Amino acid sequence: MSNFENPVLSVKNLRKQFGDGCSKCRNLSEAKLSKNYCPHCGTVYACRDISFDLYEGEILGIVGESGSGKSTMMQCLYFDKEVSSGKAFMKAYENGEKNIFLESTQRKRYIKNNIFGKVYQNPMLGLKMDFSCIGNIAEKLIGAGERNVSKMEERAKELLECVNIPTFRMEEEPKNFSGGMKQRVQIAKALSNNPPVLLLDEVTTGLDLSVQANVLDLIKKLQREFKISMVVVSHDLGVIRMLADRTLVMLNGEVVEEGLTDQILEDPQHEYTQQLVYSLL
């Protein structure tokens, strides 16, 4: 890891709620929520005051039970959902001086196309199933302003090779592919315009263990070879253990523990983390 002074992504006090809140829950510090929602008005506090930094070349793991707010946090970062409040700064965007959440729709699209890559659990969300693999990558490159067809083809082939899609299948539509192959195409697409930050949400969930291992190896390889910084979300501490340098543990929309992954595994502090770690043994 390098450059601890200058994070590639810095998230400050991110909040996301579904619902307007009521007099009983608006003052969150005193509110009696049931897990993450207010029993009086039903408002869901999906992300409460989340802050973290992501450093160059680092994989940051985010682990937590179902409903703890992991995907909501990632959707907010990728502008798929609007934050309720909070800030995020990116080194590759305006030198980290602008809160990306306050940018215009057009600038947000630029950030999505050029600075972030995102890989979803469901490949249907990241891929056009009726485009060829090469076509999928070209689509992303066009989004980032590329117009030269032969250049795009060359780049697509290089990327698909990197994720081990055999050359003779590159013209095929990914809908015919196995789950692991679809994820590898999705990763290739997300990488196509060299984003400095890659967001991965449960990308191996639901895959067979051997296929999962194969995708995890690919992610590690990408970190080693291209020094891409990544946020990796999983409810599976085993996945986080394999990938993440540092880890945040989320529970009911809050970060309850953070630190070096090895340290968290060796000496978990929060009761929930202890449960997670012991269930892994």
Ligand SMILES: Nc1ncnc2c1ncn2[C@@H]1O[C@H](COP(=O)(O)OP(=O)(O)OP(=O)(O)O)[C@@H](O)[C@H]1O
């Ligand atoms: N559009 C919505 N309206 C109301 N509540 C929502 C909405 N989207 C998400 N939530 C709630 O926000 C909370 C966080 O959901 P989220 O999908 O972020 O959890 P997660 O940690 O990704 O869970 P999983 O491990 O199951 O993917 C949940 O309580 C969920 O029900």
Ligand SMILES: [Mg+2]
């Ligand atoms: Mg999720």
Ligand SMILES: [Zn+2]
């Ligand atoms: Zn309420």
